[in-house]
Amino acid sequence: MTIRLTVNGEERDIAAAPMTPLVDVLRDTLHLTGAKPVCREGFCGACMVLVDAVPTVSCLTPLVLAQGRDVETVEGLTSADSPMPVQAALEEHDAVQCGMCFPGMVVTLTHLTTAGRCEPSREAVKAGLVGNVCRCTGYERIVDAALAVMEDRP
Amino acid sequence: MSEIAERAVQNFRRRDARDKLMGRTRYTIDRGTAGMLHAALLRSEVPSGRILRLDTTAAACMPGVRAIVTAADAPGRAGLGIADHPLFAIDTVRYCGEPIAAVAADSERQARDALAAIEVEIAPLPAVLDMGSALADAAPLVHPGWESYEVLTPGGMRGGNVAWEASVDRGDIDAAFARNDVTVVESSFRVGRQNHLSFEPRAVLAHFEDGRYHIETSTQVPWTVRNTVAALLAVPASSIRVTVPPVGGGFGLKFDCALEPFAALLARMSGRPVRLVNSREEEMTTCLFRENAEICIRSAITPEGSIAGREAVVLMDCGAYGGEQVFLTTMTAHTLGGNYRLGAVRIVSRAVYTNTAPNGAFRACNGVYNTFALERHTDEIAAAIGMAPGEFRRRNVIGDGDLGATGQVFEGDVLAPMLAKMEALRERTPASLPGDGRLYGRATTVGTWFVFTGPSAATVNMNADGTATLVTSGVEIGSGSMMQALPQIVAATLGLSPDKVVVRAADTDAAGYDVGVGGGRTTVSLGAASRSAAIEVRTKLLKVASDMLEASAEDLVMEDGRIDIAGARGSGVTIAEVAARAQALLGPVAGTGSFTGAGTPAMEGCCAGHFIEALDIPVFAVHDCDVAVDPGTGHVEVLRYRVVQDVGRALNPSAIHGQIQGGVVQGLGYALHEEADVGRNGAIRQTSFETYRVPLAGDVVPVEIELHEGAPSIGPLGTKGAGEVPILNVGATIACAVAHATGKQIRELPLTPPRVLELLLDRAQAPDFPHIGSRHSDNRLATGTIA
Amino acid sequence: MPGMLPMTAPSVAMPTSLTEALGALADHGPGAVPLAGGTWIMRSPLRREGFAPAYVGLSRVAELGKINVTPDTIEIGAAVTHARLAEALEGLPEVAALAFAAGNSANPAIRNVATLGGNLCARGFAAADLVPALLCLDALVEVAGASATNRVGLADFLMHRDRLLQGSVLTRMILPRCGRPSAHARLPLRKAGDYPVAIVSMAAGIDGSGRIETSRIAVGSVEPVARRWTALEDALAGQPLDPARASDIARSLTTGFSGREAVEAPGWYRVQVLPTLVGRAVAALASQA
Numbered sequence A: 001m002t003i004r005l006t007v008n009g010e011e012r013d014i015a016a017a018p019m020t021p022l023v024d025v026l027r028d029t030l031h032l033t034g035a036k037p038v039c040r041e042g043f044c045g046a047c048m049v050l051v052d053a054v055p056t057v058s059c060l061t062p063l064v065l066a067q068g069r070d071v072e073t074v075e076g077l078t079s080a081d082s083p084m085p086v087q088a089a090l091e092e093h094d095a096v097q098c099g100m101c102f103p104g105m106v107v108t109l110t111h112l113t114t115a116g117r118c119e120p121s122r123e124a125v126k127a128g129l130v131g132n133v134c135r136c137t138g139y140e141r142i143v144d145a146a147l148a149v150m151e152d153r154p
Numbered sequence B: 001m002s003e004i005a006e007r008a009v010q011n012f013r014r015r016d017a018r019d020k021l022m023g024r025t026r027y028t029i030d031r032g033t034a035g036m037l038h039a040a041l042l043r044s045e046v047p048s049g050r051i052l053r054l055d056t057t058a059a060a061c062m063p064g065v066r067a068i069v070t071a072a073d074a075p076g077r078a079g080l081g082i083a084d085h086p087l088f089a090i091d092t093v094r095y096c097g098e099p100i101a102a103v104a105a106d107s108e109r110q111a112r113d114a115l116a117a118i119e120v121e122i123a124p125l126p127a128v129l130d131m132g133s134a135l136a137d138a139a140p141l142v143h144p145g146w147e148s149y150e151v152l153t154p155g156g157m158r159g160g161n162v163a164w165e166a167s168v169d170r171g172d173i174d175a176a177f178a179r180n181d182v183t184v185v186e187s188s189f190r191v192g193r194q195n196h197l198s199f200e201p202r203a204v205l206a207h208f209e210d211g212r213y214h215i216e217t218s219t220q221v222p223w224t225v226r227n228t229v230a231a232l233l234a235v236p237a238s239s240i241r242v243t244v245p246p247v248g249g250g251f252g253l254k255f256d257c258a259l260e261p262f263a264a265l266l267a268r269m270s271g272r273p274v275r276l277v278n279s280r281e282e283e284m285t286t287c288l289f290r291e292n293a294e295i296c297i298r299s300a301i302t303p304e305g306s307i308a309g310r311e312a313v314v315l316m317d318c319g320a321y322g323g324e325q326v327f328l329t330t331m332t333a334h335t336l337g338g339n340y341r342l343g344a345v346r347i348v349s350r351a352v353y354t355n356t357a358p359n360g361a362f363r364a365c366n367g368v369y370n371t372f373a374l375e376r377h378t379d380e381i382a383a384a385i386g387m388a389p390g391e392f393r394r395r396n397v398i399g400d401g402d403l404g405a406t407g408q409v410f411e412g413d414v415l416a417p418m419l420a421k422m423e424a425l426r427e428r429t430p431a432s433l434p435g436d437g438r439l440y441g442r443a444t445t446v447g448t449w450f451v452f453t454g455p456s457a458a459t460v461n462m463n464a465d466g467t468a469t470l471v472t473s474g475v476e477i478g479s480g481s482m483m484q485a486l487p488q489i490v491a492a493t494l495g496l497s498p499d500k501v502v503v504r505a506a507d508t509d510a511a512g513y514d515v516g517v518g519g520g521r522t523t524v525s526l527g528a529a530s531r532s533a534a535i536e537v538r539t540k541l542l543k544v545a546s547d548m549l550e551a552s553a554e555d556l557v558m559e560d561g562r563i564d565i566a567g568a569r570g571s572g573v574t575i576a577e578v579a580a581r582a583q584a585l586l587g588p589v590a591g592t593g594s595f596t597g598a599g600t601p602a603m604e605g606c607c608a609g610h611f612i613e614a615l616d617i618p619v620f621a622v623h624d625c626d627v628a629v630d631p632g633t634g635h636v637e638v639l640r641y642r643v644v645q646d647v648g649r650a651l652n653p654s655a656i657h658g659q660i661q662g663g664v665v666q667g668l669g670y671a672l673h674e675e676a677d678v679g680r681n682g683a684i685r686q687t688s689f690e691t692y693r694v695p696l697a698g699d700v701v702p703v704e705i706e707l708h709e710g711a712p713s714i715g716p717l718g719t720k721g722a723g724e725v726p727i728l729n730v731g732a733t734i735a736c737a738v739a740h741a742t743g744k745q746i747r748e749l750p751l752t753p754p755r756v757l758e759l760l761l762d763r764a765q766a767p768d769f770p771h772i773g774s775r776h777s778d779n780r781l782a783t784g785t786i787a
Numbered sequence C: 001m002p003g004m005l006p007m008t009a010p011s012v013a014m015p016t017s018l019t020e021a022l023g024a025l026a027d028h029g030p031g032a033v034p035l036a037g038g039t040w041i042m043r044s045p046l047r048r049e050g051f052a053p054a055y056v057g058l059s060r061v062a063e064l065g066k067i068n069v070t071p072d073t074i075e076i077g078a079a080v081t082h083a084r085l086a087e088a089l090e091g092l093p094e095v096a097a098l099a100f101a102a103g104n105s106a107n108p109a110i111r112n113v114a115t116l117g118g119n120l121c122a123r124g125f126a127a128a129d130l131v132p133a134l135l136c137l138d139a140l141v142e143v144a145g146a147s148a149t150n151r152v153g154l155a156d157f158l159m160h161r162d163r164l165l166q167g168s169v170l171t172r173m174i175l176p177r178c179g180r181p182s183a184h185a186r187l188p189l190r191k192a193g194d195y196p197v198a199i200v201s202m203a204a205g206i207d208g209s210g211r212i213e214t215s216r217i218a219v220g221s222v223e224p225v226a227r228r229w230t231a232l233e234d235a236l237a238g239q240p241l242d243p244a245r246a247s248d249i250a251r252s253l254t255t256g257f258s259g260r261e262a263v264e265a266p267g268w269y270r271v272q273v274l275p276t277l278v279g280r281a282v283a284a285l286a287s288q289a
């Protein structure tokens, strides 16, 4: 069975079992290894992608539910070498450590920091990050970076 | 040289951040190669048993299967201190999750299907699942053949289920307790396990090429991997090359050889590259946890409030194999015996075998729970003698010329000025009190840690284009030391900007021996080796430059990529020109450097079984927090958290602040949320992110930080390790604050809401350890036990 | 040991109407089950359950994705996600409990895909947030089978869930609109993000003097299946909206609960915190009233 979906703007036909987790299709078939399968149970957010512009955990998304939809991974957020505002702010805030959580963080924050989505307060940003775990950084710089992006973009 | 140190200090940004943010970094789990096979491990489902039958014939015929290996293919045993650990269970299984066989197949699915086809019959044996049962009279032995194991490091006492015993006896302890004017305070504590939960699981990709193994792996210790794989496979260590891609988190989990030997064996057997990656469940259940421990402390306090004598017994669960715990028994003297001036001291620290998943190293190993116990005990002492806890600490913290537990003489007053700085920091950053019916508490604690020095090697190649390449076996595990501190040190020494220093990823074929990245040693040991390599390059360049400029080398300065005559900027040449000239005249310029610990002495004859008798570089920390406790649910909220940390010299303050925030939050997990324990079936009960709760963004606060500089250190440019220690006294501080808020004795971590509510309801049972004898001597193996 | 995979990959049908969906369930026999957001089903291998032989996807069945608010009732399609539910119910006081439950369970990404139907139909899932919230709102469940469509009270549905869902699809929930304030007090062990270890959902009719006339109180996550706390409902009749008082009354009435032992929390704890959650729910009601 082949399933057609759009990944980072390109239409793809995937020959895989319909219940295959989207994260495995992205990584193993399409070699997009940005999304990380860390918990495979929806808690950590390291596998976050946008499906029709909505942050979605790709570990719990069966391929069949991505059929005909628009999937955007962290690799797709930046076409060229220049970082997006969220990435630039995280870099500027020296937020990155091991980096494993960041592809997912970047996807979540790209969505969260779009105008009108989230009130620019620490508490609101933290509520938006409930599904993104980081084991290294202790979060606060990530929150600082998100707020910086939001304040720059009224 | 002081201008070099000043130049080295800067908030240089890590060069790996951009790719990590763009999802382009390829960790070991992201790597694959043509023809690669996927491996999976068959693991024991019982904690103790005899393997009656193991038949892989049917599995070998399954589709896609290319190789199967078992104990028969890996004859060796390895370990730290004692070689007690085979690659696969040989005849006997000793813990739930112990590998029995490994399969490589075309797909992961086929490998797992083949596991199910392996026929294995195990006759269950009685299991000891906790230290109480392991130390009970007539307990079954986890290693009935313990006496026959090769001892790799002599000195510790061993016997039965006691894998290792380290002890300290300094001064006349009996006399201290026998004084009729002392107050004796006694407390006992228990802590559970902590899982590193590094985001990248242990993972490896192994190749067998031209008669050698090439192992790409997610490790902190490439040389340990090289040597351990060799021992287990019984092949020469020189036949193994280990390289390390960016590591997605370590925290000590990857401070030991892990999956590498399985993949290496399968690669040789199949002639194909083999990848092996732990599932999250395997990571949860077989991670080399921070060990669970049991601690009894007794102190004799004089009427003036000094500590005349201190006695302690610490039991550390090593799980089924000795591993790190054998080594870590060493740390009890320095952590539990740290912080304060002691009259006489008697401490025993025992690593105990149980039929549970082996424990290992975790950031500030051993220190976090001994500091918890010590600081709680200290507050109990203060209460017992009616002194304010802060006052007791101020009077008793270790200072210049004081003796440590093992009799080492400490240099410099460090803790006392740090306590004063903390008081000022508290005043600058007051907490707003809850005012909603929750109980408020606060605490300040102190902690003693160290830098694990040990051997490191470095080479600096000066390139004719004016850049330098630093070659070491150091690994970037996320802390940034390899990306920030090291290039900063080399660059400052050579008068370059740090972005002109290329840092080569670890490769045991390219760089010399290194103990590994952990123990806060990267900046210190690798930094010192890198610095001496850079100094050699500097000397060579200056010599060539002095010929070029017809000036004496002493009159030259290296700065901003140039070598100029002092005081005459622009008078000289660029470093690139000098390097090019040197290359043409003498051949390429390079320097090598190496470093190892100073071997600081302990007092003669007072410790036994210690791998480190005294600390080359002590590191101190003062933590403080305010908490609110919900009396209805037992939830603890951290209102404010403050850290004053002894860093020697802060080369990259931004990086250190990042490490402190991250380390404190991991400590908050240990103190409040993260619970891992062994079920009655012998398996770890928390198998996923669902049941093992780490702090989320909403559970943490920004840590208020002050760095204490200037304490003595043999580290390069006066540095100390800064990444490990931030977790050290978080458990202690939270526990003391919760005790203050609730008025209850805190004897256990983590303080999960159910545990706190139990305390508030007076339903908590104080730990009772029938297997810890009330006389100290009951807890010591008789002299003459096998050493 | 880890990640056991089924021997053959399950098939998935993606019908576009309820009739087709029911037909597909019938075609594939008793092993076939609905697939909604997949957040529960995709974790089956981790629970050692393995996948079902066949799934029937509900996400393209438009009629299951509708929310219909009339003056008397609120009807919510089974395939409505938590996120949409929270958004659609915002500002309707009588369903504040449900809006809060939908908007605060799990985490944002899960709320974007997990559905109402999935939350009610996941077997062995004691901590479901929507269940006690709907119980206190007197919700009716509509179940469509091959031969008939039935409406049953939620408590009955929970009791006979396995039988009712055999070859059937939960199509919608129907909530009467009776203008009573409602609240949902959930207790995760962290600030948020983990399953609640106990839940108290409450709806109450308040008289002119600010006293509780009648109430519906449901308790979730404490026992394997959520249920009403009728003893407390009776005891609170005529009481003021006073959190401390309500909490005290609740304390004397917890003996009927037998808390679930599980890795994340012991059974006694789940029961012990109930009075506190009752106090929180009453405080939330008072702030609405």
Ligand SMILES: Cc1cc2nc3c(=O)[nH]c(=O)nc-3n(C[C@H](O)[C@H](O)[C@H](O)COP(=O)(O)OP(=O)(O)OC[C@H]3O[C@@H](n4cnc5c(N)ncnc54)[C@H](O)[C@@H]3O)c2cc1C
Residues within 6 Å of the ligand: A041, A042, A043, C033, C034, C035, C036, C037, C038, C039, C040, C041, C042, C058, C078, C079, C104, C105, C106, C107, C110, C113, C114, C115, C116, C117, C118, C119, C120, C121, C122, C123, C127, C128, C129, C130, C165, C168, C169, C170, C171, C193, C194, C195, C196
């Ligand atoms: C990280 C994480 C955190 C979570 N935290 C919470 C929490 O705090 N509170 C909470 O309540 N839940 C929580 N959940 C659980 C989550 O709400 C459930 O997984 C979800 O509600 C299931 O919905 P779904 O649409 O994904 O169902 P699916 O996985 O698609 O299905 C679940 C079950 O319901 C059946 N089913 C689904 N729809 C129908 C229907 N219309 N008719 C008949 N049968 C049907 C399926 O056959 C299956 O048996 C969490 C889940 C995750 C992954």
Ligand code: FES
Residues within 6 Å of the ligand: A036, A037, A038, A039, A040, A041, A042, A043, A044, A045, A046, A047, A048, A057, A058, A059, A060
């Ligand atoms: S891997 Fe998908 S949420 Fe953790």
Ligand code: FES
Residues within 6 Å of the ligand: A096, A097, A098, A099, A100, A101, A102, A133, A134, A135, A136, A137, B199, B248, B249, B478
């Ligand atoms: S940086 Fe390591 S998990 Fe976030």
